[in-house]
Amino acid sequence: MKNKNIILGVTGSIAAYKACDLVRALQQNGFVVDVIMTKEAGKFITPLSLQSLSNRKIYLDMFELIEEFDVEHIALAERAALILIAPATANVIGKLASGIYDDLLTCVTSATKAKIAIAPAMNDNMYQNKIVQENISKLKRFGVKFIGPRVGKLACGKTGCGCLEDIDKIVKAVKNLIL
Numbered sequence: 001m002k003n004k005n006i007i008l009g010v011t012g013s014i015a016a017y018k019a020c021d022l023v024r025a026l027q028q029n030g031f032v033v034d035v036i037m038t039k040e041a042g043k044f045i046t047p048l049s050l051q052s053l054s055n056r057k058i059y060l061d062m063f064e065l066i067e068e069f070d071v072e073h074i075a076l077a078e079r080a081a082l083i084l085i086a087p088a089t090a091n092v093i094g095k096l097a098s099g100i101y102d103d104l105l106t107c108v109t110s111a112t113k114a115k116i117a118i119a120p121a122m123n124d125n126m127y128q129n130k131i132v133q134e135n136i137s138k139l140k141r142f143g144v145k146f147i148g149p150r151v152g153k154l155a156c157g158k159t160g161c162g163c164l165e166d167i168d169k170i171v172k173a174v175k176n177l178i179l
């Protein structure tokens with residue numbers, strides 16, 4: 001697994017702060033981690049935090065000016081051994097299931113031939129919503145692997161199924177997918 005490239009997609013969930021621990025854990029297991037943050041993720045965690053931990057550029061915008069020309073979403077998609085979206089919101093799951101590719105993360109996901117894994121994190125009512133469940137089923141039919149969620153204390157204060165899976169379990173699943 002040494003030097004295998006993981007694209008970590010971080011979306012706008014309160015669980016985005018756990019992406020810092022996830023970056024570190026993936027690196028400790030020999031992975032090179034490139035992070036793509038959605039605009040909404042930046043409301044919960046800063047790009048500087050993830051850049052400091054990953055020691056790599058953080059990708060934010062599909063239309064960012066670049067120093068050397070490389071169609072960014074295609075180049076990222078091609079070098080990925082795996083795309084891991086963690087935490088994944090109902091919104092990004094819905095966009096992927098519907099073929100809506102309107103930001104860097106969804107474009108990279110649509111352009112890759114690598115495996116895709118999604119670790120959902122959202123309120124339990126959102127997770128159990130029939131449309132969200134249908135979107136998850138659709139993505140599973142297309143070969144997307146889901147990691148979690150787990151039952152735990154939610155941001156709203158109640159306990160339910162919607163918490164981001166434990167970091168060690170996410171890393172174990174990633175290792176199993178790449179082998």
